[in-house]
Amino acid sequence: MNDSSLSNEKSFWEIECPEIIGESDAIKSVQEKIKKVADKNVTVLIRGESGTGKELVARNIHCKSQRKEENFVHVNCAALPSELLESELFGYRRGAFTGATYNKLGKFEKANRGIFFLDEIGALSHSLQAKILQILEDKKMSRLGGINDIPIDVRIIAATNSNLEEKITKGDFRTDLYYRLNVISIEVPPLRDRKDDIPVLTNHFMGKFSDELGKKDCIQIDDSVKEHFQKYDWPGNVRELENIMKGIIALQKTDFVYADLKLGKPADKEEECLDAKSRNLFQIWDDSKIKKMITDRRDINLKTIRGYYIADVERQAICKALELTQWNRKSAAQLLRVSYKTLLNRIDEYNIV
Ligand SMILES: Nc1ncnc2c1ncn2[C@@H]1O[C@H](COP(=O)(O)OP(=O)(O)O)[C@@H](O)[C@H]1O
Ligand SMILES: [Mg+2]
Incomplete structure (x- = not known):
């Protein structure tokens, strides 16, 4: 029992x-x-x-x-x-x-x-x-x-x-x-060493979550998504595939998988991450920048400024965590004490590539 x-x-x-x-x-x-x-x-x-x-x-x-x-x-x-x-x-x-x-x-x-x-x-x-x-x-x-x-x-x-x-x-x-x-x-x-299992696992989770979430019509997973699944390394293994499938069934769409499951070499990403950071318009929060924002930008208010600032710091923390973990997003999520899914969403949101 x-x-x-x-x-x-x-x-x-x-x-x-x-x-x-x-x-x-x-x-x-x-x-x-x-x-x-x-x-x-x-x-x-x-x-x-x-x-x-x-x-x-x-x-x-x-x-x-x-x-x-x-x-x-x-x-x-x-x-x-x-x-x-x-x-x-x-x-x-x-x-x-x-x-x-x-x-x-x-x-x-x-x-x-x-x-x-x-x-x-x-x-x-x-x-x-x-x-x-x-x-x-x-x-x-x-x-x-x-x-x-x-x-x-x-x-x-x-x-x-x-x-x-x-x-x-x-x-x-x-x-x-x-x-x-x-x-x-x-x-x-690990799942990356037994990619033959990906199609059957995908079908299994599709059936399981369609039942659980009460979605009667199975969503079609097109060939390019399947190909993406085969190329991806699945650092979170079957649990990661399970979560992705749950998302697909709940949202009834598949387009987000490309952003969530990023392909590519970790070494390049670190540089790109730093690069993205240096391109950031609101990176340096010094006196003159704040003054400029208040006087020149009629489209923003105190609340927006606060939002920008928080986003900048959050993005910087994510970049740092990714840098410290050699772009291992699972470890980075642990380091930041957020769920893996949250981290993936933020990476996407802030365009950290
Ligand atoms: N071969 C498999 N078939 C079906 N579900 C699987 C399979 N492997 C893992 N899962 C599911 O993936 C999730 C993670 O598995 P779990 O046993 O908790 O992994 P671990 O203990 O190694 O972290 C669970 O929901 C589990 O049911
Ligand atoms: Mg476990």
Whole structure:
């Protein structure tokens, strides 16, 4: 049973596995591997870039495993600071620390007898790595402030988009934990290395979002858009394609994809970005410029000036973030703490090319 299965009334064995769509040899071998390992009670390490489908693979293993009737608990190790994550994972006893006014059940206990999906495992702190190792080796854990060890039976599936071997060399990841997790490893390749999957995924998402968004007539995706999809590198992988398709179905148009999915070499773009910045009419906000704007431009008012100024600063921040990340828009979005989609929209809006 998992969170989504609670909301419908199907019995456990009727729950359908979320389908892993794809026709490439690469995705077929992922499906084969899942089939082989799902019903064996072993730890699995899923590797791949963000958006490739690691969580989907983990959920597939769950629903094909002997633990399918038990919980599937997902925790993203990168989402919380270490102390908070510790109390999320292991729970605490009342009085364990200031603010612990009640007993809290940890996620590991919630996953007991089921599957625990530890996402972004590379972000785990040293002390938490030791605690996870204890669960794998001794099958027990303790709550924060707890006196007794609690027996725990979970099958761990871990996922990472970072290079764990590199982390081991740097001393950031424990070798013994690595070997414990890496009993079976499944590599989910980036979408750019399995472009054969793009047409079937496109059709799949078209059907899915047409249903979800109540759009009865399927929009036609013309050949030039399909060609663009094939040429594009998909840094955000299947998630990016999924979002683009959602946009196409919601807006019932496709013309924005060319602006959203820019083709080209990153090296050239950095220069162009700086160039665009230097061409900017309202770049330098010194005294004389402001005076000129007030006296010469009868078409603008204080509110417009404010808008121009904010836009300039925003554009400068975006250019800087792109420069710092070698035009990796995903990393730039993270750096600016906005969604990837927002960043793409702004890049388009400000004509940063
Ligand atoms: N092969 C696939 N078939 C169908 N949907 C997919 C496939 N791969 C990824 N997705 C969808 O793309 C999105 C991102 O996948 P997810 O498993 O969250 O990636 P990751 O955990 O690697 O970041 C999800 O909505 C997922 O359902
Ligand atoms: Mg994920």
